[in-house]
Amino acid sequence: MSLPLHERIRSEMEAAILSGALRPGARLPTEQELMRDYGCARMTVSKALSALASAGLIERRKRAGSFVARPRVHSMMLDIPDLEQEVTERGQRYRFELLGRRTAPPDPADAEEVQLAGRGELLVIDGVHFADDMPLASERRLVSLWSVPEIALEDFAEISPGAWLLGHVPWTEAETRIAAVAADRTVAARLEIETGNACLFIERRTWRGDEGITLVRQHFVGSAYDLIARFGSARSMGGV
Numbered sequence: 460m461s462l463p464l465h466e467r468i469r470s471e472m473e474a475a476i477l478s479g480a481l482r483p484g485a486r487l488p489t490e491q492e493l494m495r496d497y498g499c500a501r502m503t504v505s506k507a508l509s510a511l512a513s514a515g516l517i518e519r520r521k522r523a524g525s526f527v528a529r530p531r532v533h534s535m536m537l538d539i540p541d542l543e544q545e546v547t548e549r550g551q552r553y554r555f556e557l558l559g560r561r562t563a564p565p566d567p568a569d570a571e572e573v574q575l576a577g578r579g580e581l582l583v584i585d586g587v588h589f590a591d592d593m594p595l596a597s598e599r600r601l602v603s604l605w606s607v608p609e610i611a612l613e614d615f616a617e618i619s620p621g622a623w624l625l626g627h628v629p630w631t632e633a634e635t636r637i638a639a640v641a642a643d644r645t646v647a648a649r650l651e652i653e654t655g656n657a658c659l660f661i662e663r664r665t666w667r668g669d670e671g672i673t674l675v676r677q678h679f680v681g682s683a684y685d686l687i688a689r690f691g692s693a694r695s696m697g698g699v
Contacts, residue, residue: 472507472517486526487508552592555586556587585600586598598678630667633665641657660676662677
């Protein structure tokens with residue numbers, strides 16, 4: 460399965476922005492240059508640039524061209540953790556076990572799913588994160604295939620869905636909800652704990668501009684995971 464050309468152009472330019480090869484404020488190649496480089500029509504290039512603009516990654520200025528957008532400053536920030544990095548940094552072995560994946564339309568009765576899906580379907584992924592071969596977190600993740608079609612090509616044999624998204628898809632906004640909940644039977648079985656045991660529940664949504672990227676719900680073994688957030692004032696970040 461290969462990506463449509465406009466998606467490949469968008470993905471390659473997005474990767475250049477994410478890696479820092481294209482810095483904030485940098486001018487992008489003109490539409491004519493991209494048409495020549497990719498051997499395609501103006502409509503294909505325009506579709507790729509429109510997707511990047513909608514995601515908040517570039518600014519299209521009339522008669523001036525397209526430029527890498529400058530990052531927005533937020534007064535407070537809760538970072539999105541990479542569980543593999545966190546586990547290995549504390550000297551433990553990490554692995555992700557994929558329990559299942561399927562493509563499905565959003566539930567029309569679930570406004571969050573409908574909003575996330577956009578004009579496409581959702582990739583639904585179930586799995587468990589392990590630390591030293593002991594279950595750490597049960598995860599169900601929904602990913603918008605409209606926003607991130609390339610994730611359909613990944614088998615997650617070597618990388619978890621969350622780590623893949625952090626490495627491939629820049630996000631511009633995130634919302635995190637944290638709660639203490641009791642494990643239901645499904646979660647308890649995955650985490651090898653008793654039904655009703657306390658879990659740390661984290662629900663996170665991320666967006667790229669106006670496009671939803673992912674909605675993930677994770678249940679952590681209550682005695683095995685600490686969530687530490689570091690906050691800073693926008694005033695201390697300078698005039699970025």
